[in-house]
Amino acid sequence: MFHNRTEALALAMPAAIFAAIVFLVPVGILLSEGFRAADSWTLSAYTGFFDNELNRVVFWRTLKLGALVTAASAVIGYATAYAIVTLPPTARGRMIGLVVMPLMISPVARTYAWIVILGRTGIVNKAIVGLGLSDEPLRFLFTETAVFIGLLQLFLPLMILSLISALENMPKDAVPAARVLGANWLQVFLKVILPLTKEGLVIGGTLVFTGSLTAYITPAILGGSKVLMLETLLYQRVTVANDFASASIIAMILMVMSFSANMLLKRLATARSKR
Amino acid sequence: MLKTLLASSVAFAALAGTANAADKKLVISVYGFAQDEFKEIVYDPFKAICDCDLVVETGNSVERLAKLEARKDDPEIDMAVMSTHDALAAARKGVTQPIDVSRLTNYDKLYDIAKDPLGDHLGVGYTFYATSIAYRADKVKIESWADLFQDELKGRVAFPNVTTNQGPPALYMLGMAMGNDAADLKAPIDEVASNKDDIVTFYERSSQVAQLMQQEEILAAPIGRFSWGPYSKMDMDMAWATPKEGETGGMNVMILTKGAKNEDLAYQFMDFWLSTDIQTKLAEALVDSPANSEVVVSDEIAENLTYGAETVKNLKLLPPDVILDNREAWLSEWNAKVGQ
Numbered sequence: 107m108f109h110n111r112t113e114a115l116a117l118a119m120p121a122a123i124f125a126a127i128v129f130l131v132p133v134g135i136l137l138s139e140g141f142r143a144a145d146s147w148t149l150s151a152y153t154g155f156f157d158n159e160l161n162r163v164v165f166w167r168t169l170k171l172g173a174l175v176t177a178a179s180a181v182i183g184y185a186t187a188y189a190i191v192t193l194p195p196t197a198r199g200r201m202i203g204l205v206v207m208p209l210m211i212s213p214v215a216r217t218y219a220w221i222v223i224l225g226r227t228g229i230v231n232k233a234i235v236g237l238g239l240s241d242e243p244l245r246f247l248f249t250e251t252a253v254f255i256g257l258l259q260l261f262l263p264l265m266i267l268s269l270i271s272a273l274e275n276m277p278k279d280a281v282p283a284a285r286v287l288g289a290n291w292l293q294v295f296l297k298v299i300l301p302l303t304k305e306g307l308v309i310g311g312t313l314v315f316t317g318s319l320t321a322y323i324t325p326a327i328l329g330g331s332k333v334l335m336l337e338t339l340l341y342q343r344v345t346v347a348n349d350f351a352s353a354s355i356i357a358m359i360l361m362v363m364s365f366s367a368n369m370l371l372k373r374l375a376t377a378r379s380k381r
Numbered sequence: 382m383l384k385t386l387l388a389s390s391v392a393f394a395a396l397a398g399t400a401n402a403a404d405k406k407l408v409i410s411v412y413g414f415a416q417d418e419f420k421e422i423v424y425d426p427f428k429a430i431c432d433c434d435l436v437v438e439t440g441n442s443v444e445r446l447a448k449l450e451a452r453k454d455d456p457e458i459d460m461a462v463m464s465t466h467d468a469l470a471a472a473r474k475g476v477t478q479p480i481d482v483s484r485l486t487n488y489d490k491l492y493d494i495a496k497d498p499l500g501d502h503l504g505v506g507y508t509f510y511a512t513s514i515a516y517r518a519d520k521v522k523i524e525s526w527a528d529l530f531q532d533e534l535k536g537r538v539a540f541p542n543v544t545t546n547q548g549p550p551a552l553y554m555l556g557m558a559m560g561n562d563a564a565d566l567k568a569p570i571d572e573v574a575s576n577k578d579d580i581v582t583f584y585e586r587s588s589q590v591a592q593l594m595q596q597e598e599i600l601a602a603p604i605g606r607f608s609w610g611p612y613s614k615m616d617m618d619m620a621w622a623t624p625k626e627g628e629t630g631g632m633n634v635m636i637l638t639k640g641a642k643n644e645d646l647a648y649q650f651m652d653f654w655l656s657t658d659i660q661t662k663l664a665e666a667l668v669d670s671p672a673n674s675e676v677v678v679s680d681e682i683a684e685n686l687t688y689g690a691e692t693v694k695n696l697k698l699l700p701p702d703v704i705l706d707n708r709e710a711w712l713s714e715w716n717a718k719v720g721q
Contacts, residue, residue, distance in 0.1 A: 160716045218592075225596045245536065247598065248582040327589070330582040331542045334720060345443050346544040347709055 137361075139354040155355050161339070168336040169363065171250065172318040175257045176367075179265040179314045180307060182258075187269035188299070202270065205263050213260055217327045220256050221247060224328075248332045256324040261317045265310035272306025273299070304375035311371045316364040336360055405433035407646040410449070410461035412633075413439035415668045422662045427653050433646055442467040449476045449638065459641040460651060464546060465701035466708070468504040468634045473705075478639040479503055484648045487655040487673060492693050495632065495672040499701060504634030507654060508669035511630040511687040511696055512550050515594070515612050516601035518620035523601060525624050526551075527558035530572070535579040539590055539602040542583040543570075543715040549708075550629035550699050551603040557626045557697075564703045566711050574718035583719070594619070605630070606687045610667060613684065627697045630687065633669075664688070 141147050155161050190201045208216060222228055224246040231243035246252050276299070284298045300307070325335040334342075340356040343349045411419070416439065428435050438445070442463050449458060453476050463471065471477050479502045482488045488496070488505070495506025516523045521533045529538055541547035549566065556562050556569040573580070581599050584590050587608035593599045595615060604612075612619045635651050637644070653659060660673040670687040671678075678688065687693070 160720055221592060222596065225593075225598050227597055245581070326585070330584065331544070331720060332577075332582060342544055342712075345441060346712060348443050348447070 136350075136354050137358050139351050140358055142351075151351055151355055152358075155352065155359075160334075164334045164336055164339050165359065167250070167333070168319060171254055171257065171335065172315050172363070172367075174254060175261060175318045176265075176311050176315045178254075178258055179262045180311060182262060183265035183269045183310060184295070184299070186266050187273050190266075190270055191273045202267075205266050205270075208259070209263050213321075213323050214327075216260065217256055217324045220252065220259070220328055224252055224255070247328065248330050250329070250333055252328040253325050253333050253335070256328040257318045257321060260321065260324055261314040264313040264317065268306045268310030268313065269303060270306075272303035276302045308368070308371045308375050312364075312368045315367045315371075319360050319363055405431070405643070405646065406436060407431070407433055407460075407643050407650055408436040408438065408458045409647075409650065410438045410440070410445045410458045412462065413441070415666075418663070418666045418668045422666060422668070423654055423659060426659075427650055430653070431646060431649060435650075446471055446474075450474050453639075456638045456640050456642065458638050459643045460635060460637055460647040462507065462633055462635050465498050465504065465506075465632050465634055465698075466704035468636050469499050469701040469705050471636060472499060472503045476639055477503055477636045478641075480505055480635075480637050480651070481648075485652045485655060487652055487657070490657060490673045490675045491655065492672055492674050492690065494693060494696070494698070495634075498632055498634060504636050505651065505655070506632045506634050506672045507660075508663075508672055509630055509632035509687055509693070509696065509698075510670055511606040511628045511692065512547050512554075512603060513606070513624065513628040514601055514622040515590075515604045515609065516620055516622060517594075517618060519618040520600050523620075523622040523624065525558050526554040526603075526626055528624075529555070529601060529603070530576045530579070534601055536581065537598075537600040538580055539582050539584050539593055539599045540573060540580050541603055542585050543711050543719075545585055546631050547587075547603060547605055548583075549704060549711060550631065552711075553699050554603075554624070554626055554629050554697070558624070564707055565714075566707070567714060570711070570714050570718055577719050591615075606670070606685075610685050627695055628692075630696045630698055632672075632698060 140151050141149065143150065156165070186205075190198055190205075193201060224230055226243040226245075230246065234240050235243060246255075280298050280302060281294055284294045289297065320337055322337045322341060325333060326338050326341070329335065329338070331338070331342075336356050336359065340353050340360075343352040343356065416437070419437075424435050424437060438448075438458065440448075445461060445463065446467055449456070449461065449471055452458070453474075456476070461471075468477070482496075482502055482505070485505070491506065495509065498504060498506050514523050514526070514529065521531065522528070528534075529540070541551050543549060543552065552566045552569040552573070553562065555572060556566060559568055559572060561568040581593065582589075584593075584602070587604055590599070590602045590604055591608065591611040594602070594612065594617070606621075609621065635654070637647055637651075641647050655673055657673050657675045660669075660671040661676045661678065663669045664671045664676055664678050664686055665682055667682070667685050674690060676688075678686070683689065687696070
């Protein structure tokens with residue numbers, strides 16, 4: 107399309123310079139805070155961060171909830187996406203519309219709705235007490251369960267949409283062929299569907315995992331300070347302690363976790379297809 | 382030729398006149414809440430009398446404090462309002478200057494506690510609020526801060542996080558109820574930690590508490606009087622506790638930036654805001670409780686405010702230097718014992 111490489115580079119340059127000035131440089135400055143001592147560079151802030159028990163608890167909780175939400179959304183996502191792609195075109199369009207609809211509602215509104223649903227007088231507790239499963243309403247709010255449910259509901263559509271796109275690109279006769287050759291459904295999933303849709307899983311998994319790590323509103327409202335996550339801890343460090351060094355350490359940890367998750371998912375997908 | 386010259390000079394004079402009016406500019410830094418009301422009650426009427434431009438910057442305390450510090454040598458902001466402890470932090474960073482109270486005609490009308498809360502006239506109080514316990518009178522009885530942990534409230538009480546403005550004062554009062562009013566708040570934090578499984582949440586936003594109360598998730602919570610409005614309208618038997626240890630609270634102050642470029646305007650604006658007329662209007666709009674003792678409001682309005690000489694006199698406020706000097710230690714103590 108372009109006469110030469112220089113012309114293409116020249117056209118990309120304004121956007122690249124803009125991104126560098128307004129994004130890369132500030133992020134670089136912010137992240138460098140964590141390595142800065144009085145007159146030198148050091149890793150001590152990072153080791154110090156993990157020496158603190160609360161920080162370790164929060165780190166593991168964030169990792170655990172991120173992984174659980176990603177795994178649960180993959181399981182539910184595959185089932186939903188497979189059901190949707192097998193529908194006739196009109197019904198498929200409607201179902202995709204339903205999946206997308208929650209994304210159009212503010213996460214704040216969606217999260218507040220969970221406060222009502224999971225509360226003592228909410229539908230879940232009414233059902234539990236009504237069915238005689240418990241004499242007293244159970245406490246869901248401000249627990250890890252509530253944060254898990256909130257995050258799953260928030261990010262599940264992203265996984266479903268990624269998997270729908272991957273499943274649509276899969277050859278239509280691959281599954282029937284495997285079934286005809288005697289594979290059971292588990293074998294079909296593991297040997298046919300999963301290898302052919304791994305790109306969708308990697309994209310969906312990365313979106314859900316990074317989204318869960320960096321979500322602030324949902325853990326803040328449904329978990330509060332009883333279920334601190336790295337994002338809510340970061341907010342606390344900045345707004346209360348005015349401690350930008352700790353905040354930059356948390357930001358760096360979140361970025362490393364996101365990149366690692368993406369690489370891990372890619373590695374898993376590649377390993378499976380090589381086998 | 383003469384005509385052209387004349388026309389040019391008239392145009393020039395007109396332009397210069399405009400430039401002078403635009404030069405008169407006051408830059409203030411305030412909390413982001415109720416800005417529509419502030420515009421109507423304070424900003425627009427002030428602009429009409431000062432014939433100047435008024436630039437309003439909003440944000441949370443930390444952002445605004447950081448901005449003041451960053452522009453220390455060439456201040457952009459002339460005056461700001463913040464909590465007493467943030468104002469003291471600003472003073473310690475050297476970004477504010479003492480206020481010449483003789484230039485404030487409304488100064489003498491202020492309640493005594495608002496006159497010099499930081500010392501050296503580094504700030505003037507313009508509003509304050511009481512903090513006590515909102516509770517369901519049909520379900521529980523609250524006569525002391527220690528009643529928050531009674532058996533009837535197990536699993537049905539919320540407590541402010543230590544990171545909120547309500548947190549430390551509530552802990553301080555809990556300490557008083559336990560007979561320990563040490564500024565390190567160790568005793569009350571231990572008490573909260575030992576009851577943490579019975580506390581539904583450590584809230585960070587007042588609005589959240591109202592929703593939890595409405596849903597009957599909780600039956601009691603320490604809150605600021607400024608957020609009492611929604612509770613009084615609930616179809617429930619809500620009450621405002623008057624614990625035997627007293628009520629606590631907080632105060633917001635006006636500060637003057639060191640090297641403010643528009644000092645005269647800043648003084649004029651502060652005096653305007655402290656006037657009986659403006660303080661009354663702000664009170665009637667339920668925006669801020671008045672620091673001006675001459676403000677008179679109806680009983681209905683007073684119900685939603687921290688109002689009246691007697692109420693103000695009995696407020697047990699944590700001194701700003703105590704908050705500032707201990708804040709970091711409280712947070713560490715809290716995170717170690719309650720946060721995990």
